[in-house]
């Protein structure tokens with residue numbers, strides 16, 4: 333009892349000091365519980381660090397070290413991740429990791445998707461990583477015993493490959509490029525969903541494809557402002573033409589806003605999820621923190637985050653460069669709220685720089701806007717035709 337008290341005191345002391353938590357006697361881990369959805373799990377202890385995944389509320393983690401702002405979480409021996417202290421509550425200190433197990437794995441192959449239901453009483457950390465056209469799913473801190481756990485319909489593209497007993501590792505082998513994947517938390521555990529690319533009609537590649545258009549900003553969020561112009565209005569104008577052009581090619585189109593109103597970023601993301609979108613296009617006009625730099629840096633740029641969205645970004649960029657004659661502001665890998673969704677191909681397009689007069693003059697021109705919209709449509713078609 334005395335010894336336990338001593339350990340407890342030392343741990344509280346080291347936590348309070350904000351110094352690194354060291355192994356003290358037998359005690360080792362702080363048990364953390366995530367306090368909100370979409371909590372980033374990072375590969376390092378700063379805000380620029382790469383996001384490994386987004387955790388759900390109530391996820392349980394085990395921290396072994398800390399900085400002032402971050403806890404270090406051990407995912408497997410010698411494999412670590414970091415989580416901002418704002419997003420977790422400390423539940424206690426324990427000498428050894430304690431966790432529940434996986435009870436069932438239920439695999440399903442549907443017409444439109446592959447699904448894996450993971451039944452477990454405990455939400456634990458996961459990562460979902462693209463490896464070329466394949467996907468690797470790891471669920472950490474969750475005891476997996478292939479003999480004890482009930483496994484239904486394991487076949488086809490999924491492969492169980494366990495390294496550790498306290499981890500579930502599943503590889504998904506795809507035959508085409510990935511076309512969207514995601515994980516949901518449920519009462520019972522998790523559902524992993526991987527979309528099957530639709531059969532593409534080579535003449536009308538967009539036929540039946542669900543596209544969500546997101547006209548950036550809106551309402552009191554004006555976006556870039558220059559020469560008496562507001563970005564939000566141009567975004568909406570181009571988006572409306574884009575909707576018409578996409579519909580002509582047989583796509584099913586939804587818009588996150590149809591008029592000048594404020595829409596929170598994550599409502600836009602949720603909207604695309606709700607519509608089960610295949611493609612998410614966020615439409616913007618660019619600016620720079622220092623407007624003087626615009627003589628050197630301007631033009632059209634396209635952004636993606638997950639590798640599966642890169643071919644789409646590249647083909648849209650190619651068509652936009654041809655159509656606009658603008659400078660190439662490149663295909664960029666960037667973490668934005670609207671590029672991060674993995675459930676569909678997600679791309680953000682900066683049609684030009686509103687703060688650069690020669691481009692601004694064109695971006696407000698109706699005919700030019702139509703050219704932009706048509707170029708985006710062609711980019712989508714090229715990507716679908718060539719990759720799926």
Ligand SMILES: [Zn+2]
Pocket residue numbers: 548549555556563616617618
């Ligand atoms: Zn913008």
